[in-house]
Amino acid sequence: GESVGLHLPTLSVQEGDNSIINCAYSNSASDYFIWYKQESGKGPQFIIDIRSNMDKRQGQRVTVLLNKTVKHLSLQIAATQPGDSAVYFCAHQNQAGTALIFGKGTTLSVSS
Amino acid sequence: DGGITQSPKYLFRKEGQNVTLSCEQNLNHDAMYWYRQDPGQGLRLIYYSQIVNDFQKGDIAEGYSVSREKKESFPLTVTSAQKNPTAFYLCATSRDGQGTGELFFGEGSRLTVL
Numbered sequence: 001g002e003s004v005g006l007h008l009p010t011l012s013v014q015e016g017d018n019s020i021i022n023c024a025y026s027n028s029a030s031d032y033f034i035w036y037k038q039e040s041g042k043g044p045q046f047i048i049d050i051r052s053n054m055d056k057r058q059g060q061r062v063t064v065l066l067n068k069t070v071k072h073l074s075l076q077i078a079a080t081q082p083g084d085s086a087v088y089f090c091a092h093q094n095q096a097g098t099a100l101i102f103g104k105g106t107t108l109s110v111s112s
Numbered sequence: 113d114g115g116i117t118q119s120p121k122y123l124f125r126k127e128g129q130n131v132t133l134s135c136e137q138n139l140n141h142d143a144m145y146w147y148r149q150d151p152g153q154g155l156r157l158i159y160y161s162q163i164v165n166d167f168q169k170g171d172i173a174e175g176y177s178v179s180r181e182k183k184e185s186f187p188l189t190v191t192s193a194q195k196n197p198t199a200f201y202l203c204a205t206s207r208d209g210q211g212t213g214e215l216f217f218g219e220g221s222r223l224t225v226l
Contacts, residue, residue: 091215098209
């Protein structure tokens with residue numbers, strides 16, 4: 001079946017450090033990948049997305065890297081802040097190309 | 113306000129009862145989705161609808177039903193056939209149903225079966 005996985009369920013960093021959250025995916029035909037942030041008891045919020053014709057995309061303090069050869073996606077957060085503490089999910093297209101399939105999430109904890 | 117409204121936010125149900133979760137959107141998006149989230153798990157797709165009067169099963173549709181009679185509304189019914197319905201339910205929309213655009217999420221409905 002389809003799956004999206006993350007290498008680590010939890011990540012703890014110090015404020016000001018750079019964070020890297022990793023994700024492996026199974027659908028090599030996916031054209032679209034996306035990262036979400038979810039705070040406790042709330043719906044996920046969009047962070048950044050990338051299409052398969054790119055290997056890197058930058059936003060404000062965030063960068064997404066896509067390696068289609070090994071089916072790996074990563075999210076880099078620069079100068080991590082306490083407000084970045086949340087669960088981060090990666091997602092990609094399903095086989096039918098009609099919906100997004102989500103990974104299990106990485107909980108990022110930022111200490112001051 | 114533009115957005116997605118899910119109700120109720122919290123719901124308690126006795127075993128054997130059906131319950132319907134509401135999802136309304138005023139974003140004029142074509143596609144709507146229902147996901148289920150369990151503690152420590154990712155989001156799993158229950159049902160989705162790319163257009164009014166049409167919907168498709170996701171990965172875990174058994175024990176659930178939906179309707180899409182209006183563009184703005186995509187209610188989810190959790191039936192008594194769902195063996196483990198306690199979970200956090202998230203409704204989402206996208207501009208189209210191609211799986212290549214951002215999903216916009218509601219704030220979720222937490223269902224507890226007593």
